[in-house]
Amino acid sequence: MISSTFGKHDEKKQSVPHDLEILPVTLPPVVRIPCQRQDLPCEVLVEPGTRVLRGQPVAVTGGAAVHSPVSGRVKQIAVMDNCEGVPATTVVVENDGLGESVELSKITGINGMTAAEIYERLNAAGIVITFVDGTTFVYGLPSPGAGIHTLLLHGWVGALNGSGGEELPPWFHEVISGLRVLFTLYPEAGLVWHSHPSPTLKTLLSEFPKARTLPGAGNSPDMPVKWAVEEIAGRPLERGASPLAEEILPVTLQQARAIHRALFLGEPYMEQLILVEGNGVRRPGYYQVPLGTDLGEVLISAEVKETELAKVVVGCALNGTSVPRLDLPVGKGVFSILTFCEDEVFHYLDRACIHCGRCYQVCQVKLLPQRIAAYAARQNWEAAKVEGVLLCNECGRCSYVCPAGKPLLQLLRLAKKMLVS
Ligand code: SF4
Ligand code: SF4
The missing domain is CATH 2.40.50.100 (RNA polymerase II/Efflux pump adaptor protein, barrel-sandwich hybrid domain)
Structure with missing residues (x-):
């Protein structure tokens, strides 16, 4: 199941760029x-x-x-x-620092294994997938008969920023192998990625001739995964709805890699490959992080600029969660940590609305963010619901363009949370 290029060295290619090392x-x-x-x-x-x-x-x-x-x-x-x-x-x-490990049972191939046996081995290794919709939802792998029609690559797909001419690092070949395992489990599925592909990502996905980019991705470096699911499904998803119900399986590159390692190396999913980036650290890059490690410990390894760090976001820039403190543990839903310095952080002003209409103009689902936010500020959740707040995909565009600096996204999120809790 390992790619035919696995382990080979192509003289014409450059060496693995530093920022793609683990x-x-x-x-x-x-x-x-x-x-x-x-x-x-x-x-x-x-x-x-x-x-x-x-x-x-x-x-x-x-x-x-x-x-x-x-x-x-x-x-x-x-x-x-x-x-x-x-x-x-x-x-x-x-x-205890001894690193004593259970014995790992490796296999060299999956010829002769049924899909059910592969699935069982992945479950025992703790393989899960994630979906971000305001908060991160973690799901078990669907069973082989679940009728999955699309594997949707997401996460830090857009952040693979090599030039594309370099030699792919070994972990990319593990990703390719993991994706092939998923095609064994879900043979009817097509492969889709949801962002404008970087040259390095194109190199990786050239292994899958039928893979395609979502038309709506445009030049977006990282389209929120919920938009991508909605685009494939052809309709909006309610908050908390599972993409698996649409027979779409979102998977990150690191989860695909974990699938390879679980199946072939017998390695449980107990470490998370996390992209740490932003101006709040001196050493951005891909970090191999044991589950349960504090976010703060990860940032220390990435040489955090302690006196300049102002904000930390877990997940993607558009749809991630700003964390209130750094003594919180890394779980299987964390695939990137973004760091910001004080001069990069936007502070809401919450001045009076000047009725410019910009928040309405940028809203892709044609909501009236200002009106809904006003209802939310008065805790009138039902009125916010009638105005369609549950259709809000939390893209944040309304907050971004508002000249009055109103916390529109925060108020809409609050209304959604109150309505579904
Ligand atoms: S965050 Fe604002 S712009 Fe984005 S979908 Fe919601 S209301 Fe519309
Ligand atoms: S963008 Fe801001 S100021 Fe303009 S209408 Fe919307 S809430 Fe009001």
Whole structure:
């Protein structure tokens, strides 16, 4: 299943550019592993005092296991905030620094394996996929018979910014292999990516001749995944609706890589490949981060500019979540961390509306953001609903163009949250 180019060196190509290498983070003394997904029941398999090995399952949620990325002793099991501030069952493990691992069962190929056997192996390794719609939703892989018709690449697809002439790093070949595994599970599916493809991404996806870019991607470096799902489905999605119900499987490059490593190397999904970027760090790049590591520890490895850092966003720039503090743990939904300095942060002014109409003009779903925000400010949630707030895809354009500096997006988000909770 590994690409035919795997491991070969092409003299005509340049070496792997530095910004596509995977960088390590300093292993934390304690990991707080978020195990919960949405409101699914979470069965914890350990108790305080249990000694665990690296790669040992500590919980099962919705059929997919969650593993410890370090060896050590379980210190605590509690409900704690995940990195988006959502309470989640969390297993806290004190890292003993020994890195003692469970034995990994490798395989060299999948000839003779049924789709059900592959699926079972991926579930046991804790493979999940994510979908961002205001908050990050984490789903288990759909079963092989689920009728998936589209694999939608998302995440930091647009951030692969090499020139395209360079040699692809080995982890890209793992991505290609992981995508091929998904085609084995969902043979009817086509491959779509949702952003203007960088040259490096084009090189990677040339392995899939039938892959296509969504027409709506234009020159967008990173179209929000919800827009992409809506464009493929041909209709708006309500907040919280699963793309799997539309038979669309969103997958990030790092999840595809995790699928390869889980299936062939027997490696549980216990580390997250995270793009750290922005002017708040001196060493941006792709970091291999054990689950449960604090965001702050990741930023220290990326040489954070402590005195200049003003804002940290988890997820994409358009649709990510601004985190209130840095002692929050990395979970399987975190694929990028964006950092901003003080002079890059926009502060809302909330002056009186001058009725310029710009917020309406830029809204792609033709809402009246100013009117809905006014209802939300008065906590009139039903009126906001009648005005269509649930159709808002939280793109943030209305807030961006508002000359009065009104917090339109925040108010619309609040109304949506109140209506669906
Ligand atoms: S965030 Fe504003 S511009 Fe974007 S969909 Fe919602 S109301 Fe429209
Ligand atoms: S863009 Fe701002 S100032 Fe203009 S109508 Fe909308 S809320 Fe009012």
